C-alpha cells in the first residue's frame with residue numbers, strides 16, 4: 568500500500584512488487600507530462616520503484632496562461 | 633542571445649515559467665554584465681492576474697529588480713474582462729485569447745522600448761511553442777506561424793524578442809522552480825478553454841507514448857520556417873495611423889481590435 572496525495576485528496580493504492588511511480592500515475596489517470604512527483608518529500612523521476620508505506624505527492628504543473 | 637552591456641526586459645506574469653526566467657536572467661546578468669528589468673502586463677482578469685502580479689512583484693522585490701506594469705485599462709481604456717462583456721453586449725464573437733495575445737504583445741513591445749530595453753525576453757517553454765505551432769496549423773494562420781519563435785533581428789520600433797526557454801519542456805521548468813523553491817502563482821487563466829486545452833492534452837498524450845515528439849515538432853517547424861521565410865523578414869515597417877506604434881499595415885492589430893469594440897479614443 569502507498570499513499571498518494573494531490574492537494575487535499577488522499578488515496579491509498581495497492582502496489583505490486585517492482586511497481587514504479589509511472590505505473591501508479593497511469594493507474595490513477597495522470598499524464599506524466601502534467602505532473603511532478605515527490606516521493607517521501609523528495610522530487611524524483613517517475614522511473615523510481617515503490618516500496619510499501621511510501622507516500623507520494625502529485626503536483627499538477629499544467630496551468631496555462 | 634544576449635551580450636554584455638545589454639538591457640533585457642523580461643515579461644513576468646508571476647507564473648512558474650516567467651518567475652524562473654526572471655531569476656535565471658537576473659543571475660546570469662550578474663555574471664555576464666547585462667541589466668534586467670521586469671515588465672508585467674495587467675490585462676485585467678479578476679481573481680487571476682491581480683494575484684499573479686502580486687507574486688511577480690514579490691519576486692522582483694526580493695532580488696531588487698526594476699519592475700514596471702502596463703494595464704490594459706490604462707492603455708486601452710478597458711480591462712480584458714470589460715472587453716469580453718462589451719463584445720457580448722454587441723453580440724460579437726470574441727476570443728479572449730486573440731485580444732489578449734495581440735494587445736499584450738503590443739504593450740510589452742511598447743513598454744520594453746520605453747524602458748530602453750535592447751531585448752525582450754518571454755518565458756514561452758517548449759510546450760507553449762508547440763501548442764502555438766499546432767494551433768496555427770489548424771487555423772491555417774500562416775502569418776502567425778511565420779512570426780512564431782524568436783526574432784533576433786531588429787526592425788524600427790520593435791524590440792527584438794528572445795525566448796530562452798523555448799526548448800525546455802514545461803515539466804522541466806516546473807521541476808526547477810520547485811527545487812529552487814521560487815514563489816510562483818499556480819492557477820489557470822479563466823479564459824483558457826476550448827481548443828487550446830484539447831491541443832495541450834493531445835500533445836501530452838502523444839509525448840507520454842512517444843517521447844521527444846514535442847521537441848521534434850519544434851525542430852521540424854524551425855527548419856521549415858527557415859526555408860520559407862527568407863524574404864518575410866524584410867517587410868516594411870510603418871507607423872500605425874492611430875497610435876503611432878510600429879506595424880506592417882496602416883493600422884496596427886491592436887487598434888483594429890479596439891476599433892471593433894468601439895474603444896478607440898478620438
Ligand SMILES: [Zn+2]
Pocket residue numbers: 872873874875876877883884885886887888
Ligand atoms: Zn495602433
